[in-house]
Amino acid sequence: MKTTLLSFLLCYCFIHLTVVVSAKCLQDQQSLLLQLKNNLTFAPQFSTKLKMWNENTPCCNWSGVTCDNEGNVIGLDLSGEEIFGGFDHSSSLFRLQYLQKLNLAYNNFNSSIPSGFSKLVMLNYLNLSYSSIAGNIPMEISKLTRLVTLDLSSFSNSKEQGPTIYNRNLPTFLQNLTSLRQLYLDGISIPTMGHKWGNALLPLRDLQELSMSRCDLSGPLDSSLTKLVNLSILILNGNNFSSSVPETFANSLSNLTHLTYLDLSYNNINGEIPLSLFTLPSLEEIYLSFNRLSGSLQLDNVLKLKSLTALDLSHNNISIHENVVNVDFSSIPKFRYLSLASCNLNILPNLLINQSTLFHLDLSNNKIQGEIPNWIWKLQDLIFLNFSHNFITSLEGPFQSLISKLEFLDLHNNKLQGSIPSFPKHALFLDYSNNNFSAFPQDIGSSLSYMNFLSFSNNNIHGSIPDYLCNASQ
Template structure:
């Protein structure tokens, strides 16, 4: 008996240990060899920032795997491992302990930086059902061994397109990858370089009939979208955005009755979008934006519609917005911008209380603005560039306390600015430029508008004084009040209050801006303004605070009363790239210029009283206008050699003389050259043939040029829209090579000594609008019996003071159809360079 008791006592600890071990497993603890594998895995990983990794807390002395970050334990084994966002770098070698965790059903390595190929040894984890390698830094070919994981339900190999480490699927191709994945329900391959045709990838995926989610954006897929995809009747999410499908959207997509998300943005879609897709009751997200060639219109929406997000921006959708849009009770985001919708905005939209984001900008919408004051969650409202009209009742915006940005610019709204807009607590952007708003600008309360950053009310009819409360809004970065009827005097030093100000626009009002600052030592420094527009503000000098203002990029002081020399320091402002000092009374450059800023791209010094030579030539300029001054010469004379990027050069109405220097022909990017109203003499350089394909406008009118017009300068690639050689001493014939200028709209060769017949050959230039040959020596009859062309667009013909005779044939008069209209038309008002 005693021996039995001793034997029992001897066995008792083992029994208790065994009991404890069972309890250990049952409560989620990992078996010893599983813990060892995990620790071995951790010790062989490399981290960018080891201390920031939560894996550092995996500790040998800690037996409870439940406390180890990312580890799930069950029955002593590890079925799930989540190592995402752990800053892991370096590869997984073939002997990694990871591949011995045979119980793994879920592995997540997303958002790391492995910088290696996906390890082939993953196929050892035959129990895997969920594999997430998204944005993990893996690169190169996806190994065929992934296809051996036959139990996979979800597979995520996606990565950002901007990543330096992208995966590709070439060999194996997509068909080989998915051939064994018969249980797959979620497949994410976004950003994987697949580069296969619609027939190839479509047919390969059509066999996965249990697929719920298919996401393959930015895969370089081509189309067309294969009809075999219609087999995927279980799809709830389909994302094929940012590919090169060049395809219609199949009507069969409307049969995906479980579809909740359809994303086909920026795919080169064309044809008509099937209206029935809008009627899928389960559909919550529809995005076909940035497909400029896809057509369609909005349907009558069903009361059962579930749409939360609708994006048709930058498409060719057109037609009205249906009144039944009010059936989209769950709609939070709608973007129809840069499309062709017309008609009025239905007042029924006021019933959509869940609206968060509205963008109808750049359409053809008309009529009044409905109220959105029931949409308490609305944060963004943009309707700019439409044809909306009527007043803006203050009640429309009351209660929109979450509104952050509102843009109603470039419409025809009238009346006064709604006072409720000035009281929205989170409003950061208030933009209503190019409307017909009138009345006074109300006072701003900095307590009611504590975060306002952008205020743009330019190009309206607002009048009265600009309230000083504007300059108490300390968060303002952007103030644009130009082209109104504001009056009074503004002390420029009030902007010292606005430390964040980067743009100030007060141009073209009835304002007087005083740059004589108060002597107050406690005033803050001037803000680092980047854009300053004070045109027509009765300035009598250049604001002195700009002298050391290294951040200024755009400076417009045109149309003021500034006299004297242009100060030397203005050319040394290192960030300045756009300078307009036109329409003042500047007389000269202060001194020789050194340390010039090379950032200047646009300089306009026109309509001043500048004398002497041009001694300032900014090397990288694309636009220079020195016209309407009293300049007499150019230093250096070979100016064209110093302007490698010039597009527009205006030197008209000065006192230049001598021959036109051949260096102009070296300005290979020149599009518009105006040397008119000077005293240039000599011949027209033949070298202008080198600019024939780039020049849009050439004006040598009102000079003393002589000799023939070179026939060779109008080459086969001639791109001229405007040619003016009026009022010179040119002789010879009208160059036959002009017929090469097939886009020519204005031709003025008047007031010369040209000897020729009526130029019937010019009838082949169908774009001609104005043709002037007055005061030359043209002779013979006016008539073109053998002409193959027509002058349907010709509006003005001036043949006065020549030696022409006979009658004008009726057929010729009938061909001048544009003369029957009173105007040249809007198209003609476009610049010749743009056209």
């Protein structure tokens, strides 16, 4: 999801920066574009650009087309046009020699990338993401030495049908692309060991954003990555590193002073989280969930990251301990997303108090006991709250201020008793199952208006079912 969002934002920014510089349009440029349109197969009902192109309007006024002052086409955005079948090597697209930006994301080519792209030597932005590209990524793309942004991301998880860059080709593919600042290769099969793919990236000294999720990469993480000192975003989730974090990598992490976003989730990484991670001054988001990380982590290490807004350590084998005394709430990170599921927590961390910007909190599958204090219901931005699979016995009231924005509340598999509390006003998902509740709430008003899922199963509820449940409808 995160990597898809990045590609979407790239497309969005490109679309909204596309402006018509001049109404003048050179005849040869217009002819090439009309020829391109006529040779493409696309779905007119989904098209917002191609279907509007016609010879009666100057091409520099067409949606998706950007021209320079001389009337040359320098930008082309055909993202989301439902183009089928791709391009052949002789396509008129490859004769648009002044093109600097080309966005073909979110189409349905179902074909390999033609080598003709190497003719577009002026390109500094190329986006072919999520367009059902297949086969080997052509080495000819490495001739586009002006590229600043390259996005070849794919939805494919199939090694047979999805796009591939073979191990021996990766250094050749990257070695000339030294101007790259953003590189997105999500879903491209690159079955390569850690030191090999890490070293292949070394020529990209200006790289700021690197996303290689679901790339069949192997571990261990190599210290060569930390030589990319300009990195601000590093996304490597969904690979199979199957090793601990090497000491050489941990010791050189301090080089990445500009790193704001790190995603190493779903990677089978084992061993302890290196404490050097919590010395990176710019870190805002950390995702390490669904690994095999172990050992203890003191929360005061996390609090050193003053800019941190998102932390996900869920579903590992770590034990988190809060050893913070006399917390200065004004100095702790302001979280928006916090997921500490399956982290062996025994208590509700005090750092959560006054987290006014928090919208996602997952503390499920821990060992939290006793009462949930009522300040949790006062976190007014909270949308997602999961306390399932704990040992919670009660919820401190009053519930009049039960979070107005809360859409997802999961309290199943606890030891809650007494009457079920009032429902959040805009809840979509409520799970109170597998507790010891004995009674339905008296009055829920219009709280069922938005509900998609509601469960009271396996409780000790007695008496009649209230009318508001009998009358509930979709």
